[in-house]
Amino acid sequence: MEILKPKHLQSGDRVGIIAPAGPITDEQLGFVIENVTRLGFEPFFTPNILKKSGYFSASDDDKIDDIHNLFADKSVKAIICARGGYGTTRILHRLDYDLIGRNPKPLIGYSDITALLWAIFLQTGIVTFHGPVGNSSFNRFTTNCFREILCEPSDEKYCYPLETSAKSYENTNDEIVVISHGTAEGEMIGGNLSLICALMGTDFELDFSNRIVFIEEIAEPPYKIDRMLTQLIVGRKLDKAKAVLLGVFNGCEAVDFAKSKSLLSVLQERLVALGIPVVYGLPFGHIDKIATFPLGIKTRISTNPLQLSLLESAVD
Secondary structure, three states, X not given: OOOEOOOOOOOOOEEEEEOOOOOOOXXXXXXXXXXXXXXXXXXXXXHHHHOOXXXXXXXXXXXXXXXXXXXXXXXXXXXXXXXXXXXXXXXXXXXXXXXXXXXXXXXXXXXXXXXXXXXXXXXXXXXXXXXXXXXXOOOHHHHHHHHHHHOOOOOOOEEOOOXXXXXXXXXXXXXXXXXXXXXXXXXXXXXXXXXXXXHOOOOOOOOOOOEEEEEEOEOOOHHHHHHHHHHHHHOOOOOOOOEEEXXXXXXXXXXXXXXXXXXXXXXXXXXXXXXXXXXXXXXOOOOOOOOOEEOOOEEEEEEOOEEEEEOOOOOO
């Protein structure tokens, strides 16, 4: 696949806002507009943004129209998803990937947006960005990472701001934990674990061969994490992966340790046998400090000392 790097963002650029999954309120939209403006961009959206259809933001037709129209609109330089939720998998087979491919621009989001990010990358080769949604907390960490990756193209490698050395496996107090040591290089792809599993067996299944895989999840107990990882392992989907990078699985720890394995024990049991580097607790997922990960960009992970680097710019 030919990788298409979208043009980098500049101050004053118009950024489109879409809600391809769950609905947003007037108050949330105001927060999104404030975030986009504080980043130095001009927010733009259609009347569909505040529609609500049950647990969806709008009808599938409306969401598809917004995606097509914002990609086709030459004045819109990037698209950020207002929030996650559920709904993006319903529209993947109906998108016009030829239209999208003719208009490469950054698409940013996470969680349920995983499906949209991957489908567009798979069908067009456009680098998409697993990063903050519009109503994320754009603190200094999140903002700096967003700007450095999307606004500042450079031939120099980009090192994510991580701790210089990881804690031991036993110390799980909000620290980065190396589950398996090693070094690996490859294109980086991934996203939300539930969405990764939901796409298996479809035309939009993720291919992890020779790639560094990043995974995040929220509010799923350890036994469900076990079940989803087991699906990937038994299906041999991780056999050729180069490394597994795990974000902070917010709300996924056991409530009653007398009746459940801990989250980290599940991750260790399921992933150590892969024989590749595995790291838990990296700054992405449903947390305040969110790193931006570009899909399809060459990446290097080393665990001793811990360093995660992009080996090329994600934008032109």
